[in-house]
Amino acid sequence: MRYSGWQVLKQGLTGNRGWKPAWRDPAPKAEYDVVIIGGGGHGLATAYYLAKEHGLTNIAVLEKGYLGGGNVGRNTTIVRANYGLPGNSEFYSHSLKLWEGLEQDLNYNVMHSQRGILNLFHSDGQRDAYARRGNAMVNQGDDAILMDREACRRMVPYLDYDQTRFPVFGGLYHPRGGTARHDAVAWGYARGADSRGVDLIQKCEVTGIDVENGKVIGVQTSRGAIRAKKVAMCAAGRSGQVAAMAGMRLPIESTVLQAFVTEGLKPVIDTVVTYGMGHFYISQSDKGGLVFGGDIDFYASYAARGNLHAAEHVLEAGMTLMPMIGKAKMLRSWGGIMDMSSDGSPIIDKTHIDGLYVNAGWCYGGFKATPASGHCYAHLIATDRPHEAATRHRLDRFNTGFVMDEEAKGSQHNLH
């Protein structure tokens, strides 16, 4: 069924009895051309673009839980293309362009809202760095506006501009940035892939990857063996365990990132604001809750819940930047498992095993990458050549030295 305003009217007038499930619930077949391990945003997007752009439809997406039940269902929903390094810059620019046409493409309301992102800076040095970043964004063809303190004050008057430790010097504004409804992105891609014939198989955990003579031949799952010509790993925080089934070790350490939501409030924050001195980012959801987060917990973890020190750090930063949020009651917090690569940038590449592909290392920025990750991964799987927007996302870059260290911290696991 094609969704439209007309359908809403028609179904509404007929008791809403005509809505059908948005995708099937098929049993796994014995063999597929492509098996994708992981039914999150990236895996579903990959399946969608394989079907739409490359005409491959004999595809299964294997998900051990339910579709979109991982990080795509538990993030702070920010969409942006404000990277500075070659590699990341063209990739996230590509992603933002896909975002801008996504709802029409999927015929699904992902509630993509280009409400802008304001990255604040708090010193002369940081202003220079943000000016440089803004120029890199403009050179990439995206948008960036360097704003002074008074312009920021007009846009977001509720910040504590006069704090003595980290006064607001200004901000880098990215008007095309914004947010999207995270679950809807997974559901939209799932529906789009399913309608093109892709089998989305839930509650199907991959327990082994079968390799013969250096070539992948299929996977073992909790629902039986499935043969496959190509197998695409796309397991985010669980990438380490999936890769281990193929005897591989990845340059990835999984950690927890926490996020927080307050009770629903009337509209108060109409853009995304980030604090340059405390790694704090905040936006307001369409339901009214303030959604915010900060740093990862900074140690390897699969606990899916965080520790107090990181929560304290985030809340202190938030209170320093905008004391008004102290009046809101925090409703809930949660922790997701981040696949942190050692240089802070992702991997979309072939592996040393023929027919086995890897998509991992999204750190805490996988959501905005969802369309481009799927698009570029599908291109790689279908053609065995990297998409032009993802030529530097190589698995061997850590050994060859071509790391993409966006934050200039060093290619070391505990620094990103």
Next chain:
Amino acid sequence: MRIKCPLCGDRDQREFTYMGHETYLDRPADEGWSPAWDTYLHLRDNPAGVTRDLWYHGAGCTSWLLVERDTTTHDILRVDLARDAKRGRG
């Protein structure tokens, strides 16, 4: 999370800084770049379950510790001085 430092006793996690997996104890002997360095610096088992990693007790005795813990539960199972663990490896 609390970590029981062998020298200072049971302390809050805020006093410690995480360095990384115990892989860091096995520094390659090679002078120049080699795949051993890539393995040492980047590649990880990334276990979901029991792991051993290095923590620095910066706000305490400034010792390097080898902490055995469960990454799925936050349980701390065993803490040794990294110095002793390294000696044990020869």
